[in-house]
Amino acid sequence: MKLKSLPEDFEVEELSDFPMDGGPFAVYLLTKRSLGTPEAITAICHRWNFPRKVISYGGLKDKHAVTRQWVTILRGPRRDFREENFSLTYQGQASRPFEPQDIAANRFxxxxxxxxxxxxxxxxxxxxSLERYGVPNYYDDQRFGSLGESGEFIAQPWCQGNYERxxxxxxxxxxxxxxxxxxDEKEIIRHFWGDWVACKGALRKSSARSIVTYLVDHPERFREAFALLRQDMRSLWLAAFQSNIWNRCLAATLQQHVSPDHCFPVSLATADVPFFTALRDSADQALRNLQLPLPSARLHLEPGPLLDLYEQVLSPLGLALRELRVKYPRDSFFSKGERQAVIKPQKLRMHQADHDDQNEGRxxxxxxxxxPRGAYATIIVKRLTLFPS
Structure with missing residues (x-):
């Protein structure tokens, strides 16, 4: 069975015990459909004339789902805001901003x-089997929306100091x-790359044109031009690259522990990775509480199997673990922490199949x-729909 896209009816609700205890931060419930979280935040900034730095939220919710999540704005207005694809509903006041660690879980x-x-x-x-063994906790395709046609992550040449690339x-x-x-804008930039005067003349006003304008006066200063890109986008590019490396480390770990007759491959946006239908007792025990650290130069591993694993995954990318960092600009960095290797859905309910009123005979x-926070429901869907027939 092929999974071509997300299910048509897909809802996500962010669960949190965030205290509304008064203070300067206005708390809102952001409900959106067919719109990514960054795009919704941009629209809010434009409507209320706020800089992005005063707006906080916990996570990036899928643009193809109906999602509900918390947002705080420092000294934000105590009123609602509605547009075609989203609404912002005022809830109260808090003494601090809402942050990722405030998310307890997500209900799907x-x-x-x-x-x-x-x-x-x-x-x-x-x-x-899903309740007993769980699923690999891969980052799913939504994490890699910044990956272009070449399949090359923006953060890879960034780490290598190749700012032009x-x-x-x-x-x-x-x-x-x-x-x-x-x-259209990207086609113009590709066509005139290096001829910055002509490129600027062909572009309409935009953030990319502002970068090209800088290059007109400083044609070789790609490092500084790259730093002109939005900081929140640069952070997303680092997160995507780090997530891809973590996925590959998890895939290699599963290949070590899972019996081949219990494995089946699933194609993610970045690679084919192993899933499992069952686990032997030894593998279940090894993976049940395993947490793999997020790779970066800030991760100081002692010589041993884990360091060998990370170096083996990074080697084909032309990087070592100590090189997984950015030297400039210093406002962006790889995340530090650990991620559970295998997760199990909680309070799972699978309602008996019935007639599909939108598709005759189906x-x-x-x-x-x-x-838990950071896990992808689409991984559950892939586990259920892409298993071997």
Whole structure:
């Protein structure tokens, strides 16, 4: 069974005990559909004329789902705000901003449609193994939206000090998510790359044109030009690269522990990775509480299997673990911490399949579950739909 896209009915609710105890931070519930969190925040900034630095939120919710998440604005207005694809509903006041660590979990409600009766039965039959063994806690494709046609991460040449290449990937490389205006702008930049005067003359006013304007006067200062890109976007590019490396480390770990007859491959945006249908007792024990650290130069590992694993994954990328850092600008850095290797959905409910009112002769199946912060519900969906027939 092929998974071509997200299920049509996909809802995410952010769970938190964030205290509204008075203070200068206005607290809002952001509800959106068909819109990414950064795009919604940009619209709020423009509408209320706030700099991005006064707005805080916990996570990036999927643009293809109906999502509800918390947002705080320092000295924000005590009123609601609505646009076509999102609403911001005032909730109260807090003494501090809402941050990622304030997210307790996320609750998901998913309706899978257009299923054959056989596919619906097979999905329902996976419930016991899903609850018992869980799924690999991969970062899913939504994490890698900045990856362009070359498949090269912007942060890779950035870490290697190749600022021209990093800038080209950021403002010139085609991306399947580009809007028509962005696609046209990137084509102009590629065509005139290096001829900055002509490039500036061909571009309409935009943030990319501002960078090109800088290069007109400083044609070789790619490092400084790259630093003109938005800091929040540069942080996302670092996170995407780090997440890809972590995924590869997890995939290599699973290959060490999981029996081949219990493995099946799944194609993510960046690589084919192993999933499992079951775990032997030894593998279950090894993976149950395993946490893999997020790779970066700030990770000081003693010589041994874990350091060897990270170096083996980084070597084909032309990097060592000590080189996984950026020297400039110093306002962006790789995250530090650990991530659970395997997760299990909590409060899992799989409603019996019934008639799909949108697809004649097909069935629909409803899933409800809770996942910890940072885990992807689409990984659960892939586990249920992409297993071998």
């Amino acid at each position: 409600h998913i309706v899978m449609r257009n299923l054959t009766p056989d596919a619906a039965r097979r999905i329902l039959s996976c419930r016991e 990093a800038l080209w990937l950021a403002i010139a490389e085609p991306n399947s998510h580009d809007r028509p205006n962005d696609r 069935q629909r199946l409803t899933l409800e579950f809770i996942l």
